[in-house]
Amino acid sequence: MNYEILIPLLAAAVQSGTPILYATLGEIFTERTGILNLGVEGIMIVGALSGFLVAKITGNPAVAFFAAGLAGAVAASLHGIVCIIFQGNQVVSGLALTILGVGFANYIGAAYVGQAAPGFDPLPIPLLSQIPGLGPIFFRQDLLVYLTYLIPPLMWLFLYQTRYGLSLRAAGENPAAAIAAGVNVVACRFVGVLVGGFFIGLGGAYLSLAYTHLWTNNLTGGRGWIAVALVIFAFWRPSRAIFGAYLFGGVMALQLRLQASGTQIPSSLLLMLPYALTIGVLVLASWRRGGTDEPAALGRNIEPVD
Amino acid sequence: MRFVGLCAAVLLAVGLCFSSAAAKELQVGFVYVSPVGDAGWSFAHDKGRLVIEEMDGVTTSFVEAVAEGPDSERVMLNMARKGYDLIFATSFGYMDPMLKVAKQFPDTVFMHCSGFKTADNMGTYFGRMYQARYLSGMVAGAMSKSNTLGYVAAFPIPEVIRGINAFALGARAVNPEATVRVVWTKTWYDPATEKEAAKSLLDVGADVIAQHQDSPGPQEAAQEKGVYSIGYNSDMTQFAPKAHLTAPIWNWGPFYIETVKQVMDGSWQSASVWPGLAEGTVDLAPISDVVPQEVRDQVMAKKAAIIAGEEVFTGPINDQSGAEKVAAGTAMTDEELLGMTWFVQGVIGTTE
Numbered sequence: 001m002n003y004e005i006l007i008p009l010l011a012a013a014v015q016s017g018t019p020i021l022y023a024t025l026g027e028i029f030t031e032r033t034g035i036l037n038l039g040v041e042g043i044m045i046v047g048a049l050s051g052f053l054v055a056k057i058t059g060n061p062a063v064a065f066f067a068a069g070l071a072g073a074v075a076a077s078l079h080g081i082v083c084i085i086f087q088g089n090q091v092v093s094g095l096a097l098t099i100l101g102v103g104f105a106n107y108i109g110a111a112y113v114g115q116a117a118p119g120f121d122p123l124p125i126p127l128l129s130q131i132p133g134l135g136p137i138f139f140r141q142d143l144l145v146y147l148t149y150l151i152p153p154l155m156w157l158f159l160y161q162t163r164y165g166l167s168l169r170a171a172g173e174n175p176a177a178a179i180a181a182g183v184n185v186v187a188c189r190f191v192g193v194l195v196g197g198f199f200i201g202l203g204g205a206y207l208s209l210a211y212t213h214l215w216t217n218n219l220t221g222g223r224g225w226i227a228v229a230l231v232i233f234a235f236w237r238p239s240r241a242i243f244g245a246y247l248f249g250g251v252m253a254l255q256l257r258l259q260a261s262g263t264q265i266p267s268s269l270l271l272m273l274p275y276a277l278t279i280g281v282l283v284l285a286s287w288r289r290g291g292t293d294e295p296a297a298l299g300r301n302i303e304p305v306d
Numbered sequence: 307m308r309f310v311g312l313c314a315a316v317l318l319a320v321g322l323c324f325s326s327a328a329a330k331e332l333q334v335g336f337v338y339v340s341p342v343g344d345a346g347w348s349f350a351h352d353k354g355r356l357v358i359e360e361m362d363g364v365t366t367s368f369v370e371a372v373a374e375g376p377d378s379e380r381v382m383l384n385m386a387r388k389g390y391d392l393i394f395a396t397s398f399g400y401m402d403p404m405l406k407v408a409k410q411f412p413d414t415v416f417m418h419c420s421g422f423k424t425a426d427n428m429g430t431y432f433g434r435m436y437q438a439r440y441l442s443g444m445v446a447g448a449m450s451k452s453n454t455l456g457y458v459a460a461f462p463i464p465e466v467i468r469g470i471n472a473f474a475l476g477a478r479a480v481n482p483e484a485t486v487r488v489v490w491t492k493t494w495y496d497p498a499t500e501k502e503a504a505k506s507l508l509d510v511g512a513d514v515i516a517q518h519q520d521s522p523g524p525q526e527a528a529q530e531k532g533v534y535s536i537g538y539n540s541d542m543t544q545f546a547p548k549a550h551l552t553a554p555i556w557n558w559g560p561f562y563i564e565t566v567k568q569v570m571d572g573s574w575q576s577a578s579v580w581p582g583l584a585e586g587t588v589d590l591a592p593i594s595d596v597v598p599q600e601v602r603d604q605v606m607a608k609k610a611a612i613i614a615g616e617e618v619f620t621g622p623i624n625d626q627s628g629a630e631k632v633a634a635g636t637a638m639t640d641e642e643l644l645g646m647t648w649f650v651q652g653v654i655g656t657t658e
Contacts, residue, residue: 008509016502110371113341114349114521116545121530212497212523217341217371221496256499256506259489259655260456266658267462267490 009257010137010250014145017249019044019206019220021148023227024234024241025155026199030076031231032159033192034172036299037079038094040200041224042101047072047201049105052208052215056117064117065144065205072201073194075101080193084186087301098224106217113216119209120144142210144202151199152238159238168192172295175302185302203227226278233281235292244281251277332392332570334358335385336368337378339397340495346520346539347494347556351396351419353540354558358566374399379406386411392569394562395419404428415569420465422644424576431561434582435465436472436643438554440618441590441605442536443476445551446484446514448601449534453483456507458517458524460494462657464646466518469554471650472618473516478652480604487512488655497523504528514551525550534596541591553591560586580640584613619643624651 023040030037037043051068055061079097082088120142128139138149159165170178171188178185207219226248234240255270263270285292336355338348348370359366369385372378378400385393386407392415395404401421408416408428416428424430446455455477459466470488477484487510489503500523504515508531515528516536522545528535529546537543537553561581568574581587590609593602612618621632626649632638638646647657 005509008505012502012505016498106371110341111343113343114346115343116522207498212501212526214497214521214523214526216495216497216521218496219498221493221498253502253506256489256491256503257509260487260503260506260510260512262487262510262654264656266656267492268658271490271492 005257005261007133007136009253011140012253012257013246013250014137015141015211015249016252017245017247018141018145018148019203019211020223020227020230020248021241021245022151022203022206023200023224024230024245025148025151025238026072026196026201026203027227027231028196028234028236028238028241029155029159029199030192030196031236031298032172032295033168033189034175034295034297034300034302035080035083035189035193035196036090036094037076037097037193037196038091038228039076039079039097039101040094040227041220041222042098042104043072043075043197043200044101044204044207044224044227045105045218045220046075046101047204048208048219049109049204049215050201051205052109052112052117055119055209056112056115059118061119061209065120065202065209068205068209069198069201072199072204073197076193076197076200077190079197080190083301084189084193090299090301102218102220109215109217115215116213117208117215119213121210144206144210148242152242155238169295172297175297175300179302189302200224200227226274229278229282232285232292232294235285236295237293248274248277331363331365332566333388333390334364334366334566335382335390335393336366337372337381337385337393337395337397337400338368338370339372339374339399340520341370342368348396350539350556351394351558354556354562355394357559358562361563361566363570364566372400375403379403382407382416383410386414390414392566393417401430415574417565422578424578426576429574429576429578431565431579431581432465433556433558433561433587434580435554435556435588436468437583437612437618438588438590439469440472440476440612441609442516442552442554443473443478443486444480444605444608445593445597445601446473446516446534446536447477447479447481448604449551449597450477450481450484450514452511452513453481453485454511454513455484455486456504456510456512456515457486457488457655458500458503458507458515458519459488459490460518460520461492462490462647464644467649467657468643468646469518470653471646474650474652475618475623476608480601484652486516486653486655488649488653490655491519493519495520497521497526500524501527505531508533515549522546537591543591543594550594551597552593555589555591557586557589582612583609584615625649626651626653 047068050071051064054067055064082093125139129135167183171185175185230244233244340348342352394417396419398420418430474486500519504524504527513533517524525535525546529549535549543550617637619638621636622634623632625631
């Protein structure tokens with residue numbers, strides 16, 4: 001594989017990894033507070049539809065992108081209400097949210113299938129885009145990709161270097177101790193669910209506003225589930241999520257490029273690559289459990305205090 | 307999908323309450339696999355439905371986004387129970403469910419698109435899209451400078467393989483140096499994946515992108531790269547005004563009118579029909595102005611010849627290895643075409 005093929009492949013890896021990266025970061029933020037949200041796929045597609053509709057109505061992609069995040073937060077709040085207020089089972093609630101979100105978006109979106117809306121186009125950064133190798137890969141993307149370069153460090157700063165971040169993590173590690181220390185655990189977990197939902201919604205919007213400028217049924221195509229798996233791969237750390245998302249995007253882009261380059265490997269085998277990688281990653285992650293940062297109280301509800 | 311199907315069934319029930327008021331008219335129902343707005347496969351069928359809706363004494367309705375399998379059986383069963391006279395189901399996976407329903411309702415006429423099973427009251431139909439694909443291949447071959455054409459394809463089934471082969475034969479008829487590179491997406495409708503597949507073809511030097519996909523994703527990719535594209539299903543110019551050269555398109559109106567007339571006067575008989583350019587079921591979208599006049603004339607002359615009875619798959623045709631598959635002067639039979647699982651010379655890719 002030569003240089004002319006490799007650079008576009010890596011650039012495609014960054015682009016197809018970006019929607020997954022948004023969703024993975026959102027899910028990491030949520031799980032950090034102890035809430036397991038399996039509704040990523042459903043939240044993503046609600047975000048994708050909301051972003052598309054707002055872009056179509058207002059003609060302003062930036063407003064649409066923000067609206068998609070808000071829609072994601074609203075969708076995720078259902079999970080928060082069920083699990084945090086009513087102590088519902090987090091796994092069941094998350095799965096229900098996925099089914100609801102996908103059904104809802106396909107139903108509302110049916111009238112808009114195949115239509116196009118304004119979105120984000122590639123916007124090369126002056127100077128940086130001229131760097132050989134790195135320029136074409138990282139700095140000839142669209143604005144939404146550049147945003148994802150900033151989010152992981154900011155999320156890390158917030159979670160690990162601020163008091164609020166510590167409270168949020170405490171809610172996910174040891175809620176009882178956090179309550180004893182005077183932390184409002186319920187509020188923390190709600191913040192986790194809402195902010196996480198916001199980012200997941202942005203991931204969906206990336207698909208309908210930048211990756212393509214179209215709406216269609218099942219636009220997310222299972223990317224939400226990949227994000228759930230990547231959280232484990234990333235050991236719940238924002239920085240490792242970048243690596244995982246690009247690796248995954250790279251494998252998806254690679255299988256298409258292998259076909260285009262005229263390889264004789266059956267396409268069915270190539271198409272298995274991303275999913276084989278998911279399973280491999282999960283096995284690897286559980287094997288090396290020692291290194292993970294899995295929140296100790298992940299998936300467990302807080303017992304009513306009174 | 308199950309949820310969508312359920313919604314569709316509920317909507318159908320609601321729709322039927324309204325439509326049952328118009329009794330004694332010929333009631334025609336359509337079952338679509340995707341939403342009609344997709345600018346693709348179902349959209350093309352719905353345009354045909356709108357044409358027969360205009361006919362006197364005909365009312366139509368449709369149910370969209372019906373999942374193949376049990377959901378579709380329920381939808382068709384509902385239509386038959388409500389007294390529909392003629393039901394069109396337009397996806398391959400509706401074949402067995404339709405056959406089951408057809409046996410329970412011998413007085414209703416059932417028409418299944420793209421399958422191979424029939425019954426006394428169930429016919430099957432499809433279009434010779436490969437004829438239009440050959441013509442679009444001629445346009446692509448003439449416009450390519452790199453002699454590399456990219457083809458984003460859904461599934462390696464005879465229908466798609468046949469289309470790729472016809473496209474390649476057409477391209478090489480005007481440009482013997484042309485090769486067609488194929489990428490399988492294993493989806494009919496996923497704009498993100500289709501666009502990415504088109505980009506991967508652009509990266510290996512393709513300068514015309516064709517597709518056997520239902521979304522305009524590949525068109526977007528071609529437009530962004532500043533190269534040309536060939537659409538599919540319907541005129542996709544609106545999605546890529548600069549890139550779009552032409553598109554092999556469906557035009558189901560004439561065939562649906564004919565079928566409705568036959569059912570109305572009682573002359574309908576179960577059969578397996580495969581209309582093409584001659585019947586107007588498939589066609590070529592208007593060719594873009596960037597295509598030189600002599601190429602357009604050449605394509606139109608070929609179109610006239612095909613309508614007059616010339617076969618697209620006439621030998622000599624070699625397979626990918628260069629071995630002769632069809633002898634000079636022999637035309638492939640319909641049966642051979644329907645079971646085509648090999649690529650012609652000039653196609654780069656695998657049918658597995």
